[in-house]
Amino acid sequence: MGEDQVPTPSQTVGPFFGYALPFEGGPDSAGGAEVIRIEGQLLDGAGEPVPDGLLELWGGQQFARCRTDAEGAFHFTVTKPPPGSEPGDEAPHLHVTVFARGLLRHLATRMYFPDEEAANGRDRVLNVVDPARRHTLIAQSDGAVLRFDIRMQGDSETVFFAL
Amino acid sequence: MSVSHGDSEPPYLHPDYRATVRRAPRRELVRLPAEWFHHLPGPAFGRVPVRSEDADLTRQHEREPLGERIVVSGQVLDSDGRPVRHTLVEVWQANAAGRYVDPVDDHAAPLDPNFTGAGRCLTDAGGRYRFVTVKPGAYPWRNHENAWRPAHIHFSLFGPSLASRLVTQMYFPGDPLIPLDPILQSIPDEHGRDLLVAALDLTITEPQWALGYRWDITLRGRNSTPREG
Numbered sequence A: 001m002g003e004d005q006v007p008t009p010s011q012t013v014g015p016f017f018g019y020a021l022p023f024e025g026g027p028d029s030a031g032g033a034e035v036i037r038i039e040g041q042l043l044d045g046a047g048e049p050v051p052d053g054l055l056e057l058w059g060g061q062q063f064a065r066c067r068t069d070a071e072g073a074f075h076f077t078v079t080k081p082p083p084g085s086e087p088g089d090e091a092p093h094l095h096v097t098v099f100a101r102g103l104l105r106h107l108a109t110r111m112y113f114p115d116e117e118a119a120n121g122r123d124r125v126l127n128v129v130d131p132a133r134r135h136t137l138i139a140q141s142d143g144a145v146l147r148f149d150i151r152m153q154g155d156s157e158t159v160f161f162a163l
Numbered sequence B: 001m002s003v004s005h006g007d008s009e010p011p012y013l014h015p016d017y018r019a020t021v022r023r024a025p026r027r028e029l030v031r032l033p034a035e036w037f038h039h040l041p042g043p044a045f046g047r048v049p050v051r052s053e054d055a056d057l058t059r060q061h062e063r064e065p066l067g068e069r070i071v072v073s074g075q076v077l078d079s080d081g082r083p084v085r086h087t088l089v090e091v092w093q094a095n096a097a098g099r100y101v102d103p104v105d106d107h108a109a110p111l112d113p114n115f116t117g118a119g120r121c122l123t124d125a126g127g128r129y130r131f132v133t134v135k136p137g138a139y140p141w142r143n144h145e146n147a148w149r150p151a152h153i154h155f156s157l158f159g160p161s162l163a164s165r166l167v168t169q170m171y172f173p174g175d176p177l178i179p180l181d182p183i184l185q186s187i188p189d190e191h192g193r194d195l196l197v198a199a200l201d202l203t204i205t206e207p208q209w210a211l212g213y214r215w216d217i218t219l220r221g222r223n224s225t226p227r228e229g
């Protein structure tokens, strides 16, 4: 139906975005009593931290952006999106997008919540993922924070979705 | 009907660009039915501050930056050719000497106290954007022996859905470094590479003031197929 426009190709974000894309308060998309702190590390195929990555998180009405630090670490504060904030049978989750030097196209993954076992079990997206790899999409409870590491490559490579 | 554009997109793994070797996913990407996510509204970027003066990178300091003043303008379209209105466009670039303000950049070229090299704007009701800046310089990198990046401006765009998010780079016509650049050359087909090269445009050029370049951008949309793994 008139669809003949070739989309503009992607190129890497490169190493020098750090003064341009992060913005004040970028990692903190929510405040108040219900906030959840997410902490994680972005790792390459050798298990080395990726110090020049940029993560974006999106879900419900929230958008947040955080660059990784020298240890590849990132953090966000969010609230859990309500179930059914998207059509279809999906458990609460956040969309996570990864940009980095060395990524010619960005990566897309999802973060699910560990205290939603029943909903996660019914989630239509988790159910199309190889059961042995599903755990890479579910954050881990770690005291007061949720831990969500992203492995770009290797034995426990995070599940990424085609865009 | 949807059309596949697999050869216009770079692969994740492109060993000529060395940094992809440890960072490209090696497992197959999980493919979801398009209707599961293409209808989702995209990230609400409203928290990203955009001021009208952010679109003129030559007026962010006391004086004007050194370099060749240029206007870069174009239209942002979806894959049906319709304008994408009021969407965030972010740009960042090296100065005329090929040096970024970013502290990570250690290229031995001068910083310009009158140039930061970062800009933002929202597209207008016709999907158009316009930046005033200076032409960035080429710069060396350590990918291979005597490696130089062609002059480029980094672009980041949102569009209406998760699928339309795009980070890319705009290049300048006739740059002799283009055929030597493993990042641009990672795109398999020539048409795809050409889409990243702006055109000199005398209708955008401001006489006696600044050369104009036109660069239109097409975002993925409802009808785009997922990229090949």
Ligand SMILES: [Fe+2]
Binding pocket: A014, A016, B094, B149, B152, B154
């Ligand atoms: Fe660059």
